[in-house]
Amino acid sequence: SQTIHQWPATLVQPVGSPLSLECTVEGTSNPNLYWYRQAAGRGLQLLFYSVGIGQISSEVPQNLSASRPQDRQFILSSKKLLLSDSGFYLCAWGVETQYFGPGTRLLVL
Amino acid sequence: QKEVEQNSGPLSVPEGAIASLNCTYSDRGSQSFFWYRQYSGKSPELIMFIYSNGDKEDGRFTAQLNKASQYVSLLIRDSQPSDSATYLCAGPGPQGSTLGRLYFGRGTQLTVWP
Secondary structure, three states: OOEEEEEOOEEEEOOOOOEEEEEEEEOOOOOOEEEEEEOOOOOEEEEEEEEEOOEEEEOOOOOEEEEEEEOOEEEEEEOOOOHHHOEEEEEEEOOOOOEEOOOEEEEEO | OOOEEOOOOOEEEEOOOOEEEEEEEOOOOOOOEEEEEEOOOOOOEEEEEEOOOEEEEEOOEEEEEEOOOOEEEEEEOOOOHHHOEEEEEEEOOOOOOOOOOOEEOOOEEEEEEO
16 A cells, blocks of 8 residues: 655754755655645645656745655755745655655744 | 535434434535544544435434435434534535535534433
8 A cells, every 4th residue: 555754843043044845655656746835724835846856846946955865755845045935845756646745844943 | 606505503412313424515416425423532433424315223223314405414323422523514515626525514512412
């Protein structure tokens, strides 16, 4: 069966610090991978998606970036965090159906 | 107009009642829809998907798709306090969208009181 992992589970970072969130998927090959952000009381915002290694599509221009160095690994990064980057970051995998990881709760102070 | 919209909510029903959640979509060509449940502080989990016009039942849950009217519903029978969560509707978006890219509604918060 397929499993999706995200870490860390929670993170508190100062404004201007870098960010690296990691997502890995087990039990499947060449999945589509997605990064979403959910701000408090808001809906899901798609940030990036990837259909293969090195293939990244950005949905919203911002100070975040994504990379897919391996088939089942998806990384979300930032060089300098903003207060507005606080939120619940969710990784998902799938093609027609999407399955979410447990999420990373990020608080930028 | 957004691809998928959920305008109702929050919704509060007594235990044992039927909870009805609704979603509308903009693209007549959309073929498949998904319902996710999200407990407070947790990630969304898939509970139902529907591809065909009509009803699909799974236990206490029934998903309904009406392509002519472009709406999708989720009915929860015999609602339990453990059903209290936010329910997200998702669809594939307009023709030409990347395969697998889903558009999510903002969600409907459901509270089932004992």
